Amino acid sequence: MSSVSAASIESVANEGQQQKKPLKPCCACPETKKVRDACIIEKGEESCTNLIEAHKECMRALGFKI
Structure with a gap:
């Protein structure tokens, strides 16, 4: 039986989002x-x-300074 908490799952999900390369x-x-x-x-x-x-x-709508 695994003892994975919701907080650790959320932490992994946030790391994946932070590693996205900028557009x-x-x-x-x-x-x-x-x-x-x-x-x-x-x-x-x-x-x-x-x-x-x-x-x-x-x-500009995506945040680029043109």
Whole structure:
């Protein structure tokens, strides 16, 4: 019979969460990044300012300083 307490299980769960690697800017907001990049390639940066700003807003919402 195991004598594992709820506190020790909670401690192990918290350690797993703390070991998560932080989100990298290159991996954040893939949806807005994909459409932004496609637009820039097809139409040029000047024609995609709304998509560029949408991607920046997404990044800021995740805590990145853009």
